[in-house]
Amino acid sequence: MAQTGNKEPETKQPEKKLINLLRGWPSPHLLPSEILRRAADKVLSDPAVFVPALQYGPDPGYEPLREALAVWLSAAYGVKPDVRELCITGGASQNIACVLQSYTDPVYTLAVWAVTPCYFLACPIFEDAGFGERLRGLPEDEEEVDVEFLERALQECEEKEGREEKPYKHPTPHRKLYRHIIYLVPTCANPSGKTLPLARRTALVHLARRHNALIIADDVYDLLQWPTTTTTTPSSSQAEIPPLPRLSDIDIPLGPSPHDPPARHFGHAVSNGSFSKLLGPGVRTGWAHGTPDFAYGLAQTGSTRSGGAPSQLTAAIVTQVVVDGGLDGHLRERVRPALQARHTRVVEAVKRELGWAGVRVVESSEGGRGVFGGYFVWVTLPEGGPTAAEVAERARAEELIVAPGGMFEVGMGDGGRFERNLRLCFSWEEEEVVVEGVERLGTVLRRWYQGTVAVGEKWENAEGHK
Structure with a gap:
């Protein structure tokens, strides 16, 4: 067949x-959904907490979170807590926009210097603020920011475009204008993973103070570090890696610079913190750390004063997570x-x-x-x-x-x-x-x-x- x-x-x-x-x-x-659920239950079951949490808040942000953060961050960085140095934000990205609104001017501010390779979604924030044509790349070397290159570039920029025109904005008395913005992720940079050493951090702060520049430091990975030398399975018993001093920690003790208005100390570095990588991006809550004058001035951004403190309800929930040790x-x-x-x-x-x-x-x-x-x-x-x-x-x-x-x-x-x-x-x-x-x-x-x-x-x- x-x-x-x-x-x-x-x-x-x-x-x-x-x-x-x-x-x-x-x-x-x-x-951490369960941690946040327990914290939310506490907040929403106590009228003494949820009534103010559901209302407009003070300009600098939910006060109990500022107090809890001051203690928590002081332990992490080994500095003295000072609640006046903190302003609650709606997250790191939103805060960059607020800093640009309050502390830059489309005429007076000469350029934004961004360390490159750069977190790619930061660039549109600077473009939205009118700095698309004045956004300049700052190359990395083996120790991240090439400070010597930046110093030459700042000098050349000021010699070429340094004529001070009348600014459009009127920031006084609670804010000032900076001539340059320097943007970087100093710890575990996105994307290169590099960390700016302490000596470079110090040199960068002093350079910023000489040229009336504000350093915006995205410190979102500072508390997410670990040793690479271990040969054992990673575990929670390993010692925590202490973060290097924030650029704002280096800057604040130096006191007012010649570029500060009389009787004011705005400083030349702001630490841009966020709970996005610590708890979850949907929390939409962060903090800015700088001098008391800078933090208060940032709280006077028009959208903040009109809409109230950012993330008021979420900030109350996050406060419980911090205070209870859940974080x-x-x-x-x-x-x-x-x-x-x-x-x-x-x-x-x-x-x-x-x-x-x-x-x-x-x-x-x-x-x-x-x-x-x-x-x-x-x-x-x-x-x-x-x-x-x-x-x-x-x-x-x-x-x-x-x-x-x-x-x-x-x-x-x-x-x-x-x-x-x-x-x-x-x-x-x-x-x-x-x-x-x-x-x-x-x-x-x-x-x-x-x-x-x-x-x-x-x-x-x-x-x-x-």
Whole structure:
């Protein structure tokens, strides 16, 4: 009897899960919903708390949170608590906009200097404030900010454009105008992961004071650091890494500068803090730390005075989390160990899966200090191979989203300086998924070097927020 020749039905291969190593969000498993629920129950069950929490608040922010933060931050940074140095904000990004509203002028302020590679969603905030044409990249070196380069650039800028025209704004008596803005993430920078050493921090503050510049320091990763030298499984029993002094901590004791108005001390550095990476971005609550005059002046921003203190109800809930010890426990028991474990795994995976191609990864945030922190690793591809943009495009065929270095060029330029760099986020996807993402990246590179590159569709608008 003749064979029919029927074939076995083809088995459809399961679709790959999309892996997003661009999104800079905390893992859903690290969100402290139960801690926040208990704190909210306390707040909303006591009229003495929820009545003021549900009303307009004082300009500088919810007073109990300012008091609790003053104590909590003093313990973290080893400084004397002073509630007058704090202003509650609606988060780090919103606060940058408020600082620009209160302390810059479209004519008087000459330029915004942003350390590059730069957190890419900061640039539109400066553009919205009218500084798109005066937004200038400040290159990193091995110790993050190249202070000598900045000093030369400030001098050249002032010689070329230094004529003081009459400003449009009238900030007195509670605010002043700065001639320059300097923006950076001094600890565990996004995206490079570098940390500005103490000597550089001091030099930068003194430079700012000479040139009437305000340093906006996004200190969002200061309390998310861990040792990289441990060979054991990360655990909550490991000693916490004390953060370096904030730029505002260095600046405040120096007293008024020649650029301060009489009887005022506004200072030249503001620490921009946030609970986004500590509790969750949806909390939309943060703080600014600076001199008492600066903090109060920031509280006089028009939108704050009209709408009341930012995050009034959430601030009341966060206060309970801080006072009850829930924040410390959450960071100690869950967040830092999880991020440390993810970082260890992703570095190992990069070496194992990409090292053969000459790919390098930043392992330590500050020289030989043996410390890392934050959400990202900064990867460098070898010369002669594909660019980061080409790798990112082809990674899409592997259902993988990564961030090419060109995204982090100040002003959204062509990214030529970072065409060999990729930023990989290890905070959003689960630990094993992050490792699988690096493995898929290895597949992309192998196909490239084997000449069988699978070209994927271009991708746009993948989220990645501060």
